Structures are given as C-alpha cells and as structure tokens.
Amino acid sequence: MRVRKTYDILVNAFLREKVSTCFALLGDANMHWATRLAERGTKMVYVRHEHCAVAAAMAFARATGDVGVATVTCGPGLTQITTALPAAVRARIPLVIFAGEAPLKANWYNQEIDQAPFVKATGAAYHQLHLRSRMPVQVRDAFLQSRQEQRPVVLGVPFDLQEAEWDGPTDLPSPSYEIIPRLNPIPPHPHDVARAAEMVADADRIIVMAGRGAHVAGAGEACRALAARCDGLLATTLLARGLFHDDPFCLGVAGGFSTDVARECFGEADLIIAVGTILAHHNADGGKLFDKARVLQIDIEPRGVSQGRIAAHAHLRADARLGMEALLSAVAARPARWRSEALSRRIRDTPPDGARVPVEPGLHDPRDVVSALEAALPRDWEMVNSSGHCSYYFTHMPSRPIEHFLTIREFGAIGNGISFAMGVAAARPDSTVVLFDGDGSLMMHVQELETIRRHGMNIVICVMNDGAYGSEIHKLQADGLSDSGAVFGRTDFAAVARGFGLRGVRIADLGDLPRLVAELSEEERRTCVLDFPVSTKVVSPVIRRSHLQPRKAVGEP
Template identity: 30%
Template sequence: MSVRNGGSAVVETLAAHGVDTVFGIPGTHNLELYRHLAPCGIRAVTPRHEQGAGYAAEGYARVSGRPGVVLTTSGPGMTNAMTAAATAYAESQPMLVLSPGVPTGTEGRDLGLLHETKDASGAMDRLVRWSRRVAGPEDAADAVTAAFATFRGARPRPVHVEIPLDVLEQQWDGSPWVGAVTAPPEPDAADVRCAATLLAGARRPLVIVGGGAVDAAAEVRALTEALGAPVATTVNGKGVLDESHPLAVGASVRLRALHKAAAESDALLVVGSELGDSDLWEGRITAQTVIRCDIEPGQLHKNCQAAVALLGDAATTLRALRTALPTSGALVGTYPTNAPFVGTHGPASVRASELRDACRAEARDGAATYEEINLAVRAALPADGVLAGDSSQVTYLGSVHFFDVPAPRRFCYTPGYATLGYGLPAAIGASLARPGEPVAVLLGDGAFLFSVQELATAVDLRLPLPIVVVDNGGYREIRDQQEQRGIPPVGVDLPVPDLAALAGAFGAHGVRTSDPGALTALVADALSADRPTVIHLEME
C-alpha cells in the first residue's frame, strides 16, 4: 500500500480476522478508513442512514454468526448508529462499531470542532460491552484484535473503538495480528452428573432453549431425543430444533400454556436464555427442578433460580449431559413416561404434540389473519430461506408462532430491544451474509416507513428481496393499547402512501393486493426478480 497509517492498522486487522464486508457511510473524518478497504479486499456497503448500517450489520451477524462491522464518521454518524448498537447488546449479537474521534488532546474542551462530541466513547460505553478510545495506530490494531477476542468464548455483544483523527493519519509500520482463541468455560463434571441424573429420572421433562444455543442444534436434538423431552424455544432460539420435529413445541416460551407445562414438569432444562420479560411477556417460568446452562455466569440464576447451574458453552455442555445419561434401555425400563424419542407416535411425541397444539391455539386467539399471512409467505419461501421481521404485530403475533423454520439463524427479529425500522436493513445484511440464498421481509407499515430509505440500498445491490408490508394504517399495537386504557386514539392512525408507487420511485418493483392468499405467488415471483419488490398488503 502507498500509505500505511492508523487507518490501515484498523483495516488490515479487520482483514486478518476474516472481515470481507463492512456497513457504513463515508464522511469527512473516516476517509482514512475507507482508503484501505478495497486494497484489503473488504467490500463497503453504503446504506442511507447509519442506523440502517447498524441493523444490516446485526442481521449479517444473526444469520452468519460472524461479527457485523459498522464504519461511521464522527459525531452524528456515530450517534445515528447507537440505537443499532444497543439493539445488538440486548439481543446478544457480535458487532464492532468503528468511528473517528476528536484529535488527541482536544477531548472535552468544547472547541467547536466539526462533529465534536462531549464524550463519544463514554456515551457508547453505556450501551455496549465496552468502548475504547485508542492512543496510537498500534493501539488501534490491538483494540480491533481485542474486539474479536470478546466475540469468541463468551456471550457475544457489541463493542466500539474510537480512533482520534490524528491517529488515523499517523504512520504505521506494524503488522496485523490475531489473538489466541479463548476456550469457553466447561461445566463442572460433578454438576453435569447431577443434572443428568435429575433429567433421566424425570417423568415430565421439558427443555427450553434460547439464543445461546443457536450453534448447538445437533446437541439439542441428540439430548432431547435421548430424554424424550418436548423442546420450546425463545424467539432468539427459534429453529434450534427443526420446528417440524415431533418434539418441537416452537417459539412458545411467552405463552401461558408453556408456563403451565413448565410448572408441571419435574425437570426443566434451560439452555442459553435469561428468561427475561421480553421472552415471557409478563409471565414466569417455574418448575420443581430447574437446570440451567449458560456461558455467562450472571445468567445462571437470573429470573429463575437453578437447582443445578452448568457454566459452559451450550454445545460442549449438552454433549457432556448426553454422555452422562444412562443407556436408552435403562431410561425406558426405569422411567416409562420419560422414554427416548421413538418417532411420531411415541409417548414423548404425543406429549409434545399436545403442548404444541395448546400453544398454537393460544397464539391463534386474535391473530388468525396474521397466521394466514405467514402461512402464505412460508409457502413461497424455500426451507433454507431467511425471514426478517420487525416490531410489528404480523411478526410478534404471527411469524414467531406460525412461520416454522427448520434450523437456527433463519429468523431476524429483535424481541428484547423491540426496535422499529429493523426488518428491511436486517434483511439486506442477511442477504449479503448468505449470498444466493432466499431472504424475505414481512413487517407492518409503521416499521417499514421507519427505514424506507434502505429500499434504495437494496435496489443498489440488486437484491431479489420480497418486502411484504402489512398496512394497518399506522401504529396498530399502540392504538390497541390506548383503547385498552380508555385513551382516545392519538398519534397512531396515520395515512400510508401508495407503497407500490413509492417502490417504483426508488427503482424497485411494487404491487398492491388486499388478498393474503395472493401472497404466495407474489413472493415467489419476487424471489426471482431482478431487484427488490414491495408487496403492499392492504388490510381492513
């Protein structure tokens, strides 16, 4: 390279860690980062807003498991990305945000510099795992390496690195380096044996898996089939067990039918979930005996006290539990109601089917139209496709329960931070993380209009992206809540533009329909189109 400076220290270190795509908007102060992207083989994707860059990076991370990287400029560029960073923190997704900062020695002096921020790193530090302002090019490279180290062997969460403007331009003669991989903790062997004994002896075992188990799908299946235990998931754990599997209860942890089943179980195994309010919707998980597995110590008793706490990576811990179980013959002979999985008609499958039916019936109450819409889209999207949703009723009342997926990392939605405007940019990130694989968006009109500018990004990238927008005239969820409280609707009934015409103005395809049954054909056509297609579904 003709110029090797603080900018190349950052970018070369990104490349050394396998980064091939970054999301961001070039600005006056980050040009020394952009200078080095192409020479290092890194693709720069330009959304139309830094928040969209952050959501795209989150979607990229969610479906690939690789950290999403965001480049912002200083000041408003960084603050625009803060909501996305906070979202990644709430949803436990790996994200690295890189931003320039005021020159060394000018921090906090209120000099009226362009994009001057009182304490950029301090502000971001309140939202992410950590934020670090670096002192020189070598320190910048070290900070990037440290960021990637935090993504391995621990709960993945976002980090931020601030590079002062003078550091970006300082000469650098170093070499990028990759730190040693930190092995995740392994559970105590005695605790594993204790947990295995409790699970093997249970007559009504139940398993709940969360986002911490997304890379342990094979281990979840092996253990639960050995136990003959129904498996429910949180939203972030959706698909860890194929939702068509006879033991799968689906993403049902928020439903009262599941809470009742947990209370009646005599051994509940919770893997990789904090069991927070965003998972339970004001419910509570209790059981006679609770066994929890998590990679983060602070999660092991949070919101539900564990009788046995297993600190460790989900895959490693579940393999150890499976090994510690007695043989299948012992399980069948000693605990006949806790028989291993023996197909669709065995006792474990019947119990799971009954629980799934109860959960589906509860979810269907008041959401039949959203079920119809989701089934129509599901019929068009291939099994390996990814669906991106938003903080829309069609997502959290519909897709969560009625859009079955066969594997983890196939569903983009943020139940914890519940941000609006996530779905479209997240789908763009997912499309780039899985090039050539089908991706679709299903969301409400309010959510779509939060980030409609990213339609231009999808057009630039020529993504064959179906974007199904369910038009219920504004913020339907908040309108419903106002009515429940006896508040006359205010600020929620909003005019919606002709979204098909708007799509055409962006250079995308656009169609309108009022028939949910037409969605299957429209989505199928959009998946083979030469650009994104907005499908405006008008509701009564």
C-alpha cells in the same frame, strides 16, 4: 510514489483481521479510511443512515459467526448509532465500529463531542486511538476484545491523525484470531450431573427448552434424545426458534409468543430443563408460563437472577452439548405417556392462536397472511423477523429451521428490520432474503430501499400494514385513552417501492401469493415490497393477556 498515510496502516490492520464486508456512511472523520478500505477489496455496503450501518453489521455477524464491521463519522454520526449499540450488547454480538473523532489540532470543531460517555452508556467499549505508533495494536486488541467479550467495540480516531503521513513501522501485530485462547468445551461435574438426574427421576412431565446457546454448541440432537428418553416435550426460546422444527413433539417458542397448546403443556409441566439460555423475562412470560414447574439450567454461565427474576432452582455448569449428553447417560428411559399421537396431532393441527375475529372487508387477518406466506415461500429462502406487534405472527412459521430464520429482539426497538435484512443479504449474497416487518417499523428507515436497489440485494419485504403502531393502539384502547397519536393511515408501500425503483405489489387476495412467488423465483433480481393491508381488530395474544384481561381494582384481593 504515493505517500503512505496513517489511514493506510489502519486499513492494513483491519485487513489483517480478514475483514471482508463493511457497512458504511461516510463523513469527514471516516471517508479516507473507508475509501481506501474499499480500494483494497473490502465489500462496502453504503447505507443511508448510520444506525442502519451498525444494525446491518449486527445481522451480518449473527449470520456469519464472525465480527461485524461498520463505520460512521464523528459527532452526529456517532450519536445516531446509540440505539443499535445496546441491542448488540444485550444480544452479545461482536462488532468493531470505526467511528473517527474530531481533529485534535482544531481549537473548535462543529461536530466535536465527548464520544466515550455515549458509547459506554450503551454497554459497548470505546477506545481512543490518539498515539499513532500504537494504533495497529489497538485495532487488533479491539477485535480481540470483541471476540472474547461478544460485544461491540468502537474506535475513535481523530481524522487529522488519520491523514498524517505514516512514519512508523509497517509490520503489523499478530491478528486476534491467531492469539485468542482456543478452549475446549466445559464438561459437567459428576456431582452436578447426579443431582440433575435425580430431578429428572422425580419429575413426571418434562419439557426440554433449548436456547440459542444450545444451537451454537450443537446440543440439538442431545436435547431431542433426552426428551424422547424422558417422555418429555421440546421447546425453544425465541432466538432458537426452528431448532426442532421437524420434531412432532416440539411446542415451538416458549414465552409470550407461545401457542395455545404450548401454554397448556407448560402449565402441566413439573420440570423445565433450560439448555443454553439465560432464562430471560419474556422467555418465561414474566414467570407466568411455567410457574408450577422446577427449572434446571444447563449453561456455561449459570445465573442466580436473570432479568430481575430468580429463574432456576438448580444449575448444571457445562457446555450445552456436553451437559446434555452427560445427563442423557445418567437417566433411565421411561414409557411414553405424555408423548402420544393425539398430542402430536394437536401440536401440528391446532392454530397458534385460537381466537377468531371477523375482519373488515378488504383487509386481512395477519394470521392468515402468515399461513399463506408459510405455504408459498421456498424453504431455502432466508427469513428475517423484525420487532413490533406483527412479529408475534411471523414467529409461527413451523417449517422454517433456525439456520434460515433470524430474530434479534434485544432492547425492544422497532425500525431494525430492513437493516437486519441487508446484513443477512450481504452475508449470503446468493440467497433470497425475506423480511417480515410492520408499517411503523419499515417507515423508520424506508430510505434503505434505495440502498437495497443500489447494491442489487435480493430482499422481499412483507409488510403488515395496519396504518398504525400496532402495539400502542391496542394498549391505549385498553386503557380507555385515545389512540390518535398512534394512528397514521395506510401508506401505499407498493407505490413507495416503485418510487425507489423497486417492484411493489399490494396484496388484495392472498390466493395470488403462490403465483407471485413463482414469478419472483424466476427473476434474477427478486427485490420486491409486498404490502398486506391487515385489520387492527386482530390483537396478538401477548397484548390480550397483558392489557385486555379484566383488571383488579386497587386494594382488591
């Protein structure tokens, strides 16, 4: 009869939480636990870098709506994840990370480090599991805290304690999903609804701007109905892009990524109804997008100041759907004046960025790349957008609904795209995932191509290859400085992909895309890297507005 170890009980505690998938990189402090977890039926995705384990778990959690689980070893394994953790904290993504700790019995251990300060500095929680009899409850409490607070919780378990023979009880506590409070949505106060209705009545041009909270609460239809009743337009935050993808009066993303038409309409608006959003700095383009409008925030946690800005003039505390439905019932319909056929045509037919720039022979305009992908890619494939200069362009794929388009942008780190794609692929194994990334971002964790091949994930990687860090070269040039530190040459990603045993294609002619996508659609394994050489002459509007506009001299009014 096999001796029961403490890591067996820890595995049981995780299984009690219905953990189906775990992203892992093994080391001394987690390998016994992780191996036993795999033996018990949990799907393990073994990555090549610890950061990627946590980043993939983030996307898995966002795609499934459940807690993401990852595991890394102690010391250097733990320190490698401190870029992913603040991103998960700011994105409010629930994670439980089994990190291990150095053995307590050792007088000296090479990988020992005080792990708690690293984790807590990111905003995540850290729990030391040093008393074996309490470990099952501590695991349950970690899942409970992660679910309630919507943030990562890291568990540090010394690996000598994990390997000790278990001599305690085998009964496990009730799992977190059974004891977490089940609360009904918060309805609005009638006085708040009346005040909000007065603001609507006094406004002439209204834009209903929905955030991810509106999507989660199921407020999309109420947002559409209110905009139609008030002769208003629709927009979304970046995280909710695609929520109104099929509405002719949706302006798309509000913020630095707004289209030319959207910026014009936001400039004309006198009331923004912000639903289920924290009104982030970028969402308002630093206050420049709708600086003439009053803002009404509808959210369960209204904010006086958001990311350094007084973001709203009035607040209605409520669940996004209930708040919008109450406001809808309290306002009168008005005739359509702003919502005209001419405006809907402009929204539909005007390019997101009207600036035209001639590009060099043999290179593509990134906007043309996105237009070609938008036309060629099947509508039911999963889209994953990364960060960096190219992410602006990939945001503008108007036919893609929010259910099939994942964006996690908090903390502003590049290099996460391939991990996010793996997380979505693990969450939706029967789907094909398309990753949109830049060459600098992909190079940061290009080793995960091997992970994708080994696990048989259907991921098509579309890389905008400008041979540089796109944002940095334009900023350096605008400041009159050398861009040599941000220029690296165009890596042959098609050859790199083939080196990892995957299909790789350099796209010289965008007209080849429909045929290539059709070929991929017929294959059982569609994993492929598509290398798009793009021009550095095309600068996103975000960079143009912030760095290429004429600057005032010091002291100039």
